[in-house]
Amino acid sequence: MATALDAPARLDGTHTVLTPEYVEFNFVLAGLMSRLLALLIDTFVSLLLTYVGFLVIMLVAAVFGLAIGNGSAVLGLGMAAQFVVWFVVDWGYMVVLESLWSGQTVGKRVMGLRVIQDTGVRVGVTASLLRNLVRPLDKMPLFYLVGGATALVSESQQRLGDILAGTIVVRERKLKIPTALERPDGDTSLLADADFRARVAKLTAEEEAVLFSASLRREELGMEARLNLFATLSRRLEEQLGFTKPAHLSDEKLVLLVTAALAARNAAKRKQVPSRRFLSR
Structure with a gap:
């Protein structure tokens, strides 16, 4: 649906995509509160992953340091490795899961949300990279104040990363098959x-x-x-x-x-x- 005409419309929290056949598909936009709850869940999961990574690195560093008889040097490398783990988890968690789970993370899946392109198609790796590269700006000055303010005034409730990547966050629709x-x-x-x-x-x-x-x-x-x-x-x-x-x-x-x-x-x-x-x- 990359050729679908881009026709977002803010009507009762919906985003409308108009196909080349002039058929409308409406997506229900995720509210800020549900996105915040999803973010809190994802933050908890990423912190847990980071903590586990830290423990593993320090354990390996301690064992290796004892083995070579230079524990202080190895522990110093371990501290540097912890920073790498923090960066990879903090930034890569969202990108990897959104790419593998078609726009969902653990938090979004729990809350029934999904990231998609504003043309209605699934989010790709490139779009996920872009929207998460800008995440540090959205976090400023404290806990997503910039991102939240941008979403409040945006036509399709997009934070800065969403605007750059051309993505929106929508609610999953469970349709019963007649x-x-x-x-x-x-x-x-x-x-x-x-x-x-x-x-x-x-x-x-x-x-x-x-x-x-x-x-x-x-x-x-x-x-x-x-x-x-x-x-x-x-x-x-x-x-x-x-x-x-x-x-x-x-x-x-x-x-x-x-x-x-x-x-x-x-x-x-x-x-x-x-x-x-x-x-x-």
Whole structure:
């Protein structure tokens, strides 16, 4: 969705992305309080990691110092290594987790928040690096006063790092899949095709999210926007799956069948284990 038009809108705490087909996707912005609580959790986790790193370094330094008979020199190196550990954890914790967990850290996951690009796609390594490079400025002069003040006046509640990286922090939306979507009307023979299901299973999490969002909100769209959106999705699916749509299926029907296959697979996963780059091409 890198080609999605950038159209942020501050309406009741939402950020709106307008696709090239003039279809709107709305994201609920995370409030400052929920972001603060997530930050407190992440601060605790990073301090815990730093403390454990310090203990390990000092233990290794002490043992090594005794072994070579020059404990003071080794302990001095250990103190320097502690500073390196502090820097790596303080700065790298956010970048690594946001990159690996699609915009989430421990705190954000607990609070149900996620960092995404302001175009609606998942945050990348570069964007995460940028938003966290500016974090020291956001912390000034004390405990994120600059970042908090910037978020209060920003159109999409962005701190300085978010503005530089083009990112926003949003609330996760847990959508319940209606029975009608799990069992679409009409010809569903493709759902019984093992090869079709195997191809569908290769779709990424971002592509799944776009398909579910479009399928669940299709009744809200105007006719022209609906036809254009599902025509685009259908073409992308044919490219991604290496699959030619049967002539008797409409574009929307193909998308609904793929979404139904994804819903069935996810339901099977939940039983076994309790528990958006797509439009841009």
